[in-house]
Amino acid sequence: MPYVPHTELDTQEMLAVIGAKSIDELFREIPANLRVAPGALNLPPALDEQRLMAHLTEIASKNIDCTKMTCFLGAGIYDRYVPATVGAVISRGEFLTAYTPYQPEASQGYLQTIYEFQTMISELYGMDLANASMYDGATSMAEAAIMATGIKNVDRVVVSDAVHPHYREVLATYCWSIGVEVVTTPSIDGVTKDWNADGSACIIVQYPNFFGCIEDLAAARKAADEAGALLVVVADPVACALLRSPGSLGADVVVGEGQPMGIAMGLGGPVVGLFATKKEFVRHIPGRIVGKTKEAHGDRPGYVMTLRTREQDIRREKATSNICTNEALMALAATVYMIALGKNGMTQVATSSVRNTQYAISALTSVGAKVKFGGKVFGEFVLSLPKNATVVRDAMIAKGFLAGLPLGGYYEGMENDLLVAVTEIRTKAQIDAFAAAMKEVLA
């Protein structure tokens, strides 16, 4: 029996203590017509460990993963450098197999790492505080919008169409369910200018936005102020190591996807949602938050989950959100990443992304493609092609490149546009080869 330690003798001894004749007898409260006999389910046969690994290796080999092609696809999930220390730390059983630190005296290690995580996310985003993490960037944004409707007591939110389309879909689902109206405002030449913010709880903008363009957050702040709305910014934490922080430009809530900081792309999960805000909103935030305290009968400092009366297990239907688990393990990966790179390493990663992106723009525009939008970009840009972007993307896969995201499925009239990301791990040689392959495909 895999993973079950009981010998036949153990089972007999235990049944004798219980006073039962068989394990079946312990299930007697389940009506007989609802029981199935052991072994009766129609499942595949058991595999031993050797065969299991071979079986999974074979399935994995059917995928064309990003070690088999050079990745220029981003759109919210990025192929970035992961320091070896990240995997080493998050594989430690004391972290990997712990649960929520309900008993702080037995969980000081994790609680301290979360306090460090909260600090560094606050720093990157330029905010007063951050929570212990959310499920992913998309749900974090939806939670921020719903938090804003609670603070403002207004059931309407405005979102730019230059926010990630999947994030907007999740926002729409959450808001439909709770009766909040979502208004989408169109971007112009790749950036958001008109907000239609009157009567809204918040306006939501992405930084850099889905097209890679750097939005004018100061202007968004002004629009929010004029409408009496909160400014919610969806920000790439890596870009925030270089660009002015959303907090310094007036954001009320900053959310984002933490995957670029040390987490495998993994088909998009598990990743980690980031959530930071101003101190005045701390009692409205969803999810867990860790605070520093000290011993009740001593002076040693320690860490605990705090402001617990916001949470579902105590507040039930009056909780700020239904979220229970966060993404602690992924937050730990991001914590190790932020410390391993530190101030200089993260700035270097961001700077290298900009350099590689600029180099890619010059290489690709010399082979017959154009840059669609004129504004400033960080590490991603929209490339206008002389032919259908999906056709080009598929042809590029055959040449060993994951060329980007065709935008025709998301935006009307953008069938020839491709969203291209260039991270710090792309080399000059890879970019040159990418441009050369593109030249052949476009010819």
Place this chain on the structure above:
Amino acid sequence: MTSGRMQLMPEPKLIFDKSRPGRIGCNVPRCDTPEVDMSAVVGETRDDLHLPEIAELDLLRHFTNLSQINFGIETGFYPLGSCTMKYNPKINEQTARLAGFANLHPMQPVETIPGALEILNGVQEMLCEITGFSTITLQPLAGAHGEMTCLMLVKAYHESIGQANRTIVLVPDSAHGTNPASAARCGYSVKSIPTDAAGNTDLAYLEQTLAEIGSDVAALMLTNPSTLGLFEPNIEKICKMVHEAGGQVFCDGANMNAMVGTTRPGDHGFDCMHLNLHKTFSTPHGGGGPGCGAIGLQSHLEPFLPAPVIRSTGDKVVADYDRPKTIGRVSGFYGQFLMEVRAYTYLRAFGKEHIADISRYSVLNANYVRERLKDVLPPAHDRPCMHECILTAEKYKKEHGVRALDISKRLMDYGFHPPTNYFPLIVPECFMIEPTETESKETLDEFCDALITICQEAIDTPDVLHDAPSTRVVGRLDETLAVKNLDVRWWPKS
């Protein structure tokens, strides 16, 4: 108070206090493309970033030392009720790290990920068979997220048949807090249903409630086995009563470990349920996430599923985006994919032959603990329990001023993680002990022996318990102070 071994260790420092300008903890990729005029390209840049600067070895020591003051399943017995802290097999970690899974981009074309779709479809098909539901989706990212998704499906279903007026969700008083919170998140109001003296849903109360407000009821959210660790013997009748009133019945699957291979909620009359793959199907809890929240449903809810729907067309698996009635996305991409790889690996290790061992030995272990402790900590109900047992320490509070929390804190001094306390809310001074099937008889005996000793200490030397734990890196922490003097981050000194 006694000073134990761990308290002789120096206080752990924050990483920020170890930082020294100019150090770095990794070997960053070197950039070989031309330099650019940064302000011309991206505009104004920041000069106010405070992140730590630490050498690589010091980084590892920091986290290794922190790990050693953290309790995990691999540290010791972790009988946290309702959380199913079972062994997380190492082979699952290996398969999830295969390059062909870990390096997939969620927006690469589906034609390039047939293996990933095979995993997702494989998990779905096996979970359908185990739960008895016709459809499973893996898009929800955690248990509570799955609950919410189920209620959204119920809402969409009611809207589709012209019954959007159903605005009340019934939730038993023993339910997890996520149930009422998820209902509120879907715009429902919540009405509590009491539990009867035997520990079952109060049928008379339910019947009367349905008679009075049945036409407004959208759903009943029922945990089965209940949070009292008891199987609801009237489950078929309850589902029938709610259905006759036009409501749907949701099963909170937190306690699926008691049922795997033995009974199927889809056969009980439920319309939908959520599963916690991080509980029942061994994906690691990771300190409070990632969760992993599959949901199962009957065919009438299927049209409303979040897109894309991963399904088999016979010869191949497809991602179906053509879902006109969908509620929309509930998460960014395909769900917790690398957790699904782990769940797939786990399910294939058990297979048809062994899958029922999960419920059989978890129930055996819980009943064994219940029996061994019944004289010192009486069970809340005099019935066989399922995968967890609910005991009460009420007499120690009344007679010796020792609370369940004190007993729990003392367990840490004996090397065990405490069970869940004070939940379910309806049992005074409650312990919820869930041993899981992966614990041996010896471990259970050591744990029970420790608890029996501690219960005697509660009588003889109650202050030892009030001061517990005394062997951890910190003594009992002041949680009220944490709220009063809110300190949730370090600030740079300048």
